[in-house]
Amino acid sequence: DEPEPTGPLVLVVDDDPDVLYATARTLRNAGFNISQGSSGEEALELAAAEIPDLMLLDYMLPDIDGLDVCRRLKSSPDTAHIPIIIISSFKTASKDRSSGLEGGADLYITRPIENRELLARINAFIRLLDTEQKLAQRERLLNKVVDGIVSHLFIIGPDMTIKWANKPAGDSLNTPPKNLTGQLCHKLWAASE
Numbered sequence: 001d002e003p004e005p006t007g008p009l010v011l012v013v014d015d016d017p018d019v020l021y022a023t024a025r026t027l028r029n030a031g032f033n034i035s036q037g038s039s040g041e042e043a044l045e046l047a048a049a050e051i052p053d054l055m056l057l058d059y060m061l062p063d064i065d066g067l068d069v070c071r072r073l074k075s076s077p078d079t080a081h082i083p084i085i086i087i088s089s090f091k092t093a094s095k096d097r098s099s100g101l102e103g104g105a106d107l108y109i110t111r112p113i114e115n116r117e118l119l120a121r122i123n124a125f126i127r128l129l130d131t132e133q134k135l136a137q138r139e140r141l142l143n144k145v146v147d148g149i150v151s152h153l154f155i156i157g158p159d160m161t162i163k164w165a166n167k168p169a170g171d172s173l174n175t176p177p178k179n180l181t182g183q184l185c186h187k188l189w190a191a192s193e
Contacts, residue, residue, distance in 0.1 A: 007031040008053035008126065013043040013069075014087075015062050023056065026115045027122070040064025044072060047079050054126065059088035059100065067103045074104035083129055085109060085122070156185050 010032045014020040017038070024034045035050055037043045040061045047055060055073075059066040066086050073079040086100040089111040100108040107125055109118070143166075146153060152169035154162055162180045170177035173188065180188065 007033060009033040009035060009050065010122075011035045011037065011043070011046055011050065011052035011055045013037040013039075013046075013056065013061070013066070014058040015039060015060070016058075019058075022115075023118075026119065027056075030119050038062075040066070040069045043069045047073055047082055048076075051079070052082060054122070054129075055082055055084045056122075057084055057086050057105075059086050059091045059096070067100055067105075070100070070104045083107075083125070085125065087111065087113075154180075154185065160185055162188070 007030070010027055012020060012024050012027065012034060013036070014023065015038050020036055020038060024036055028034050035046055035052060037046050038061075040063045043055070043057060043061070043066075044064075046052075057066045057069060061069070064072075066088070070084050070086060073082060073084065083106045084104065085107040086105040087109045088096065088100075091097075091100070092110040097108045097110070107121070109121060113121075147167040149166060150168055152172055153166040154169055155164040157163045162183050162185050165177040165180045167177055170180060173180065
């Protein structure tokens with residue numbers, strides 16, 4: 001018996017059964033949990049139901065192309081955060097890769113690609129995602145701490161615009177702090193007097 005993978009859940013979607021099997025096996029052997037689909041509709045259903053940590057999505061699918069699947073997932077608040085890597089053997093030109101990234105893909109990989117390189121790219125991408133999550137957590141913690149300070153705190157740029165304000169500062173001006181960003185501080189304070 002092989003131990004159950006404990007890594008991130010990766011949804012692999014490819015209409016070629018051999019590619020799907022080989023990719024899923026490679027990722028499973030590297031410790032990833034795997035879910036599989038073979039069409040665009042299945043990709044949409046699985047992504048919404050399982051909310052994978054990462055999605056490997058073939059560009060050329062029998063019903064809906066991967067780019068349209070990507071756009072649909074990125075336009076839904078429930079699935080917009082799912083990182084999507086489009087992977088293609090046919091759409092390999094620069095314009096195809098650009099369209100994929102402009103369509104919401106987080107990464108675009110062309111085949112042929114060796115398993116080792118595929119794993120290296122996926123692991124590098126996951127490290128970036130992990131770093132982003134840690135930074136976001138630190139920012140939330142810092143904002144919580146700073147918003148708990150009763151004093152009005154502002155960060156003012158050299159151009160005299162407000163770059164950041166804490167909650168008490170926004171409350172004193174009856175404006176959410178994010179709405180203060182970009183305003184000229186001297187005009188704002190003159191208007192509040």
